[in-house]
Amino acid sequence: xxxxxxxxxxxxxxxxxxxxxxxxxxxxxxxxxxxxxxxxxxxxxxxxxxxxxxxxxxxxxxxxxxxxxxxxxxxxxxxxxxxxxxxxxxxxxxxxxxxxxxxxxxxxxxxxxxxxxxxxxxxxxxxxxxxxxxxxxxxxxxxxxxxxxxxxxxxxxxxxxxxxxxxxxxxxxxxxxxxxxxxxxxxxxxxxxxxxxxxxxxxxxxxxxxxxxxxxxxxxxxxxxxxxxxxxxxxxxxxxxxxxxxxxxxxxxxxxxxxxxxxxxxxxxxxxxxxxxxxxxxxxxxxxxxxxxxxxxxxxxxxxxxxxxxxxxxxxxxxxxxxxxxxxxxxxxxxxxxxxxxxxxxxxxxxxxxxxxxxxxxxxxxxxxxxxxxxxxxxxxxxxxxxxxxxxxxxxxx
Amino acid sequence: xxxxxxxxxxxxxxxxxxxxxxxxxxxxxxxxxxxxxxxxxxxxxxxxxxxxxxxxxxxxxxxxxxxxxxxxxxxxxxxxxxxxxxxxxxxxxxxxxxxxxxxxxxxxxxxxxxxxxxxxxxxxxxxxxxxxxxxxxxxxxxxxxxxxxxxxxxxxxxxxxxxxxxxxxxxxxxxxxxxxxxxxxxxxxxxxxxxxxxxxxxxxxxxxxxxxxxxxxxxxxxxxxxxxxxxxxxxxxxxxxxxxxxx
Numbered sequence: 001x002x003x004x005x006x007x008x009x010x011x012x013x014x015x016x017x018x019x020x021x022x023x024x025x026x027x028x029x030x031x032x033x034x035x036x037x038x039x040x041x042x043x044x045x046x047x048x049x050x051x052x053x054x055x056x057x058x059x060x061x062x063x064x065x066x067x068x069x070x071x072x073x074x075x076x077x078x079x080x081x082x083x084x085x086x087x088x089x090x091x092x093x094x095x096x097x098x099x100x101x102x103x104x105x106x107x108x109x110x111x112x113x114x115x116x117x118x119x120x121x122x123x124x125x126x127x128x129x130x131x132x133x134x135x136x137x138x139x140x141x142x143x144x145x146x147x148x149x150x151x152x153x154x155x156x157x158x159x160x161x162x163x164x165x166x167x168x169x170x171x172x173x174x175x176x177x178x179x180x181x182x183x184x185x186x187x188x189x190x191x192x193x194x195x196x197x198x199x200x201x202x203x204x205x206x207x208x209x210x211x212x213x214x215x216x217x218x219x220x221x222x223x224x225x226x227x228x229x230x231x232x233x234x235x236x237x238x239x240x241x242x243x244x245x246x247x248x249x250x251x252x253x254x255x256x257x258x259x260x261x262x263x264x265x266x267x268x269x270x271x272x273x274x275x276x277x278x279x280x281x282x283x284x285x286x287x288x289x290x291x292x293x294x295x296x297x298x299x300x301x302x303x304x305x306x307x308x309x310x311x312x313x314x315x316x317x318x319x320x321x322x323x324x325x326x327x328x329x330x331x332x333x334x335x336x337x338x339x340x341x342x343x344x345x346x347x348x349x350x351x352x353x354x355x356x357x358x359x360x361x362x363x364x365x366x367x368x369x370x371x372x373x374x375x376x377x378x379x380x381x382x383x384x385x386x387x388x389x390x391x392x393x394x395x396x397x398x
Numbered sequence: 399x400x401x402x403x404x405x406x407x408x409x410x411x412x413x414x415x416x417x418x419x420x421x422x423x424x425x426x427x428x429x430x431x432x433x434x435x436x437x438x439x440x441x442x443x444x445x446x447x448x449x450x451x452x453x454x455x456x457x458x459x460x461x462x463x464x465x466x467x468x469x470x471x472x473x474x475x476x477x478x479x480x481x482x483x484x485x486x487x488x489x490x491x492x493x494x495x496x497x498x499x500x501x502x503x504x505x506x507x508x509x510x511x512x513x514x515x516x517x518x519x520x521x522x523x524x525x526x527x528x529x530x531x532x533x534x535x536x537x538x539x540x541x542x543x544x545x546x547x548x549x550x551x552x553x554x555x556x557x558x559x560x561x562x563x564x565x566x567x568x569x570x571x572x573x574x575x576x577x578x579x580x581x582x583x584x585x586x587x588x589x590x591x592x593x594x595x596x597x598x599x600x601x602x603x604x605x606x607x608x609x610x611x612x613x614x615x616x617x618x619x620x621x622x623x624x625x626x627x628x629x630x631x632x633x634x635x636x637x638x639x640x641x642x643x644x645x
Contacts, residue, residue, distance in 0.1 A: 357490025
């Protein structure tokens with residue numbers, strides 16, 4: 001036995017039995033067809049042990065040092081009927097969802113009180129080798145509340161495969177605003193699973209800025225429902241995939257009602273033997289008139305062995321809609337390279353300039369200045385020959 | 399300084415240059431004129447090292463070395479600069495990053511010390527003034543959203559900073575209004591020196607009224623059909639290319 005079998009057998013409840021019976025998803029499950037699940041199945045996963053820290057962190061499937069900010073209510077009481085339904089929907093999608101449900105320890109519920117403004121910094125600590133943690137976070141932004149949620153991942157090296165799963169439900173009540181920044185530069189043995197299920201009520205706005213270049217495998221399932229008029233969502237995402245990494249984002253924005261707007265911009269930059277999947281779906285339902293959506297997906301391939309699997313999907317059933325979309329796959333522009341080289345930049349510097357430019361378009365959208373700066377610095381460290389740009393930024397930026 | 403001998407080049411299967419011979423000595427300004435499709439832009443692109451063109455015959459000797467053996471960046475290091483007919487937009491790269499990186503790359507290959515930020519800013523501000531450009535251009539992305547005239551000024555600004563030995567100016571006058579033409583033309587004139595040569599590719603005489611060339615060559619169908627001094631440009635303006643070809 002391997003994978004989660006032993007752990008699920010130990011848990012021995014109804015959900016665990018279901019997860020055991022169904023097993024991990026295989027390539028036959030459409031939404032998982034590119035995910036390399038062999039590494040998952042080969043490891044005999046143990047429950048991770050929480051580590052000591054002073055920060056608000058997710059470690060070993062537990063939330064520790066949960067903040068008690070003004071405007072924030074913390075509870076571990078039961079989910080609302082709608083929340084339970086949404087969580088069950090994720091669980092029942094496939095065998096991994098069932099495993100998540102069976103092995104989750106905690107449901108932390110955070111409520112940002114009406115018209116209050118809160119900043120939350122959540123650190124994801126690396127789990128030990130061959131160990132895994134599963135958790136769920138429920139966020140309720142009350143009417144007019146403002147939340148900035150910043151997630152960062154510890155990058156300390158772990159020798160063997162380690163895993164962390166977080167399912168996050170957010171409900172944005174009317175007029176609330178959530179700015180969600182995710183910066184994932186986790187250790188290169190990490191297997192990270194993230195489910196985001198967002199519901200935006202009337203005039204609520206959800207803004208996600210995500211940059212990902214760590215981990216061995218990362219799978220993000222994001223579902224955003226615009227279920228109140230004038231609700232809006234924007235997603236700006238960048239994944240840099242190198243070596244033998246695999247990054248996968250499945251994103252759906254659902255215009256449940258009319259007069260809603262969405263924007264989806266995602267960029268993949270893939271080098272080495274990396275593989276990246278981006279499935280971006282926008283659904284505008286039959287009665288969701290006067291909705292507007294913009295979708296832009298760009299993929300940059302930097303090596304012969306790099307792979308991308310982009311899949312833009314626009315499903316529009318209403319007739320009074322503004323929609324634009326674009327999806328490109330390519331390598332660095334020869335014309336741009338020639339221009340830079342004709343000015344005396346070496347091939348490597350010219351390539352670094354253009355890679356930086358490709359990534360910077362997303363990084364520049366990060367609305368938190370300190371995090372944006374941190375991401376820029378780490379991004380330059382990640383790029384081959386990023387030093388020249390780092391030095392230029394230091395010397396001439398005002 | 400530059401000897402082009404029997405240069406043949408093609409794009410795909412289509413021959414464009416069919417035997418160009420040209421001698422450019424230090425300090426000279428040569429204008430290459432000719433109708434659309436005559437091969438003018440191909441000539442400057444081949445000299446700058448654009449890879450879409452294949453040289454099928456002939457040679458180009460620049461300061462004693464075979465120019466065609468060099469990569470585009472090596473040509474830049476050796477002092478060759480091309481002002482692009484269509485300057486390339488590079489979203490995400492600030493103009494100032496490119497300018498500083500380029501200046502220091504070329505200084506390094508000339509055995510000069512790297513310019514520090516303050517020295518570079520002083521130099522670039524001086525050149526901006528010459529080109530009548532606002533400092534805000536430094537912090538905009540390379541050519542992105544620039545008007546046609548701004549792009550050409552930016553090219554000449556780069557030339558001023560990089561101080562090439564051989565400047566190839568490919569239709570630098572196209573898309574310019576009268577005022578911009580004067581600024582760009584004077585920017586080129588300031589660069590004239592006994593050590594520097596300029597190859598100026600143009601359709602029209604108007605830039606040549608400001609930048610007086612020492613020699614004018616008429617390129618038609620991939621060959622230099624006629625050479626002369628400045629008066630040839632005036633004759634072209636009066637008689638057109640067809641008149642000259644018929645004569």
